[in-house]
Structures are given as structure tokens and as C-alpha cells.
Amino acid sequence: MADRYDRRAIAYICQAIEGVGALCLCIGAWHGWSDATLIFAVAGAARAFESPSMAALLPNLVPRSQLRQATAWSTSANQTAMILGPALGGLLYGLGALTVYCAAR
Numbered sequence: 001m002a003d004r005y006d007r008r009a010i011a012y013i014c015q016a017i018e019g020v021g022a023l024c025l026c027i028g029a030w031h032g033w034s035d036a037t038l039i040f041a042v043a044g045a046a047r048a049f050e051s052p053s054m055a056a057l058l059p060n061l062v063p064r065s066q067l068r069q070a071t072a073w074s075t076s077a078n079q080t081a082m083i084l085g086p087a088l089g090g091l092l093y094g095l096g097a098l099t100v101y102c103a104a105r
Contacts, residue, residue, distance in 0.1 A: 007053040007060070014050035021046065026101035 001010055028038060062070040092100045 001049055001053070003056070007057045010049055010053040011057060014046040014053070017046040018050075022101060022104040025104070026098065029097040029101050 025038065058070060058074055059067060089100055092103055
């Protein structure tokens with residue numbers, strides 16, 4: 001999909017789906033009907049399309065001379081988010097599942 005269609009549009013659509021998914025999880029936690037299946041479905045579906053599109057989008061955003069530096073910064077930011085995101089999520093979960101889902105978007 002990332003090679004065939006506009007990567008920006010794919011990323012935008014995936015972000016919108018993830019936002020709606022976070023809203024559904026928030027409402028589900030509020031009313032008590034969300035479960036693990038819903039969480040995995042929402043988290044995995046949009047990410048499967050978003051990750052390749054976002055990775056392929058970087059060369060279109062920065063000049064060729066700055067691509068190496070931009071890739072390094074992007075990778076560092078991604079790794080930092082992968083470490084700090086779950087840690088922050090765990091701290092927020094101490095306040096309740098609803099807090100985590102509401103903070104997601």
C-alpha cells in the first residue's frame with residue numbers, strides 16, 4: 001500500500017482510525033465493555049498500514065543531504081517513545097484504565 005498510494009494519505013487515515021479506536025476504548029472502559037480483543041484489534045489494524053507508510057515518508061520530507069541525520073533523529077525518537085510510552089502508560093494506569101485511554105488521544 002505504501003508504494004502504491006499516497007503515503008501521506010495512508011498515514012492520515014491510519015491516524016484517524018487510531019483516534020477513533022482510542023475513543024472507542026475510552027468509551028468502552030467508561031461503560032465497562034472493552035476487553036483484550038478490542039484492544040488488540042484497534043492497536044494492530046491501523047499500525048499494520050501506518051508503519052511502512054511513515055518509514056517511507058521520511059525521504060520525501062527532508063533534503064537528500066540531511067536524510068542520514070533525519071533518519072538518526074527519527075530512529076532515536078521512535079526508540080525513546082517505545083521505552084517511555086509504556087512506562088508512562090503504566091503510571092497512568094494507576095489512575096485507572098479510563099485515564100489511559102483518554103490520554104491516548
